[in-house]
Amino acid sequence: MAQQAECTVFGYPPDCLSLYDGGERNDGVYVIRPDGQTSVNAFCDMSNGGWTVFQSHANGDVDLATASWSEMLAGLGSPTGDHWLGLTYIHLLTWRDSLIYFDLVLLNGSQIYFQYSNFSVGNSSTMFKMTVGEGYQSNAYSYVEYEGFYQHDLMKFTAVDKDNDMYYANCALSYGPWWHRNCGIFGSFNGNFHDMNFWNVPGEGRVYVKKTMIKLRRR
Numbered sequence: 001m002a003q004q005a006e007c008t009v010f011g012y013p014p015d016c017l018s019l020y021d022g023g024e025r026n027d028g029v030y031v032i033r034p035d036g037q038t039s040v041n042a043f044c045d046m047s048n049g050g051w052t053v054f055q056s057h058a059n060g061d062v063d064l065a066t067a068s069w070s071e072m073l074a075g076l077g078s079p080t081g082d083h084w085l086g087l088t089y090i091h092l093l094t095w096r097d098s099l100i101y102f103d104l105v106l107l108n109g110s111q112i113y114f115q116y117s118n119f120s121v122g123n124s125s126t127m128f129k130m131t132v133g134e135g136y137q138s139n140a141y142s143y144v145e146y147e148g149f150y151q152h153d154l155m156k157f158t159a160v161d162k163d164n165d166m167y168y169a170n171c172a173l174s175y176g177p178w179w180h181r182n183c184g185i186f187g188s189f190n191g192n193f194h195d196m197n198f199w200n201v202p203g204e205g206r207v208y209v210k211k212t213m214i215k216l217r218r219r
């Protein structure tokens with residue numbers, strides 16, 4: 001395949017941005033090596049400048065909501081369908097200053113985005129603790145209550161069989177695996193579809209998310 005040949009040409013691309021910088025311009029699945037050794041298939045959004053997609057949820061062909069801790073570490077699903085790249089890779093991809101971008105489609109058809117800077121995920125010894133910094137951008141500020149993803153800053157990762165959140169129960173059991181704090185909003189992108197994130201939109205009432213793509217890129 002073409003992308004295999006390109007890997008040879010450009011060595012071992014750690015992420016989609018390095019492939020983009022090497023001239024790749026087609027959206028699709030590429031082999032990346034986040035640590036320079038271990039290869040993993042990832043969907044690359046080249047149309048917007050080389051983003052590495054680490055989560056997509058649209059079809060329900062993979063049950064992300066009940067995925068185990070070990071599955072969330074290693075990844076599950078296919079990069080062309082419902083997919084979670086894996087925490088071990090997300091950690092390796094974010095050791096350099098990275099942006100995180102939520103590309104969301106609501107049940108009413110609206111396409112909205114949220115971008116945050118300084119997104120970083122620690123290693124397994126930190127329980128993949130997540131940090132996110134200043135620089136919030138969106139085309140839908142009014143859609144998010146409780147400051148969105150900032151609510152999850154400094155949280156460890158929680159899955160159905162590994163409770164690292166601050167709530168008395170396990171938030172993943174209700175909202176799917178995530179960097180949960182108190183089971184709040186902006187935390188159910190891996191949840192069941194009927195429970196996915198929702199926001200109260202002026203004039204429209206409660207609007208649900210039906211499709212997600214979450215990606216990252218070095219700055």
Ligand SMILES: [Ca+2]
Binds near residue numbers: 163165166168169171
């Ligand atoms: Ca808990």
